[in-house]
Amino acid sequence: MSRAAAPLDPVPAGDQPAAPRHVAIIMDGNGRWATARHLPRSAGHERGVEALRRTVDAAGELGIKYLTVFSFSTENWRRPPAEVNTLFALLKAYVQRDLGRLKAEGVRIRIIGQREGLPPDIASLVNKAELETSGNTRFNLTIAFNYGARDEILRAVQAIARDVKAGVRDENISESEFAAYLDTSGLPDPDLLIRTSGEFRISNFLLWQAAYAELLFCDVLWPDFGRSHLEEALKSYNERERRYGAVTPGAG
Ligand code: FPP
Numbered sequence: 001m002s003r004a005a006a007p008l009d010p011v012p013a014g015d016q017p018a019a020p021r022h023v024a025i026i027m028d029g030n031g032r033w034a035t036a037r038h039l040p041r042s043a044g045h046e047r048g049v050e051a052l053r054r055t056v057d058a059a060g061e062l063g064i065k066y067l068t069v070f071s072f073s074t075e076n077w078r079r080p081p082a083e084v085n086t087l088f089a090l091l092k093a094y095v096q097r098d099l100g101r102l103k104a105e106g107v108r109i110r111i112i113g114q115r116e117g118l119p120p121d122i123a124s125l126v127n128k129a130e131l132e133t134s135g136n137t138r139f140n141l142t143i144a145f146n147y148g149a150r151d152e153i154l155r156a157v158q159a160i161a162r163d164v165k166a167g168v169r170d171e172n173i174s175e176s177e178f179a180a181y182l183d184t185s186g187l188p189d190p191d192l193l194i195r196t197s198g199e200f201r202i203s204n205f206l207l208w209q210a211a212y213a214e215l216l217f218c219d220v221l222w223p224d225f226g227r228s229h230l231e232e233a234l235k236s237y238n239e240r241e242r243r244y245g246a247v248t249p250g251a252g
Pocket of ligand 1: 027028046048049071073087091092143222
């Protein structure tokens with residue numbers, strides 16, 4: 001999206017297959033990328049931010065409206081403190097450096113995950129980014145930070161329990177009402193979930209929301225990910241048939 005002419009406008013219909021509305025990515029392999037080059041793991045995370053920038057640009061250009069990326073999990077606290085600090089510093093630097101540009105390009109930024117436990121400077125920066133971009137509608141970038149799906153679901157259940165106790169809601173809560181208690185309230189479910197680095201796991205990411213997502217696992221390490229890999233993923237997505245539990249029309 002750093003390019004000049006309306007970079008978030010999708011390529012005209014007919015020139016490319018329909019893009020999934022919402023793509024979610026587990027950005028994995030930063031550590032292995034760095035180790036293979038005899039670099040510190042932090043170098044892999046730094047290059048991971050570059051890959052994120054490329055992917056945000058490409059996603060907008062390819063007609064995707066929602067991109068959600070997993071950048072720090074509730075389990076990542078188990079990493080050495082220096083690495084945790086690096087990831088926090090990178091989020092801060094990314095928002096500080098890119099907020100103005102993303103805002104001008106019509107990108108709405110959301111951060112999902114636990115706010116409690118974030119250092120106050122990061123929490124206030126995240127609030128600022130969300131507030132300043134809340135009116136944007138061209139593209140939606142959601143960063144999962146200090147996020148775990150089980151934690152998100154538990155917090156939703158606790159909030160519902162509080163509301164029911166207060167007499168505000170009854171217990172016959174529907175799927176859509178439940179979803180409104182999740183951090184992703186207001187976002188469509190992901191259509192395509194990509195994980196890089198050759199691992200075949202969901203790792204506590206969007207467990208509720210990805211119920212019907214197409215899953216795509218690719219070998220590329222996240223710092224090497226770019227537009228061509230995203231295009232490959234969209235091609236694979238377009239070759240699949242999504243049935244949502246139904247049968248193919250006309251099938252015997
Ligand atoms: C997984 O690679 C990646 C992460 C835990 C962090 C993802 C973070 C970024 C892409 C950069 C930060 C971006 C922002 C916006 C903060 P890994 O370290 O588990 O790699 P490995 O499995 O090869 O060790």
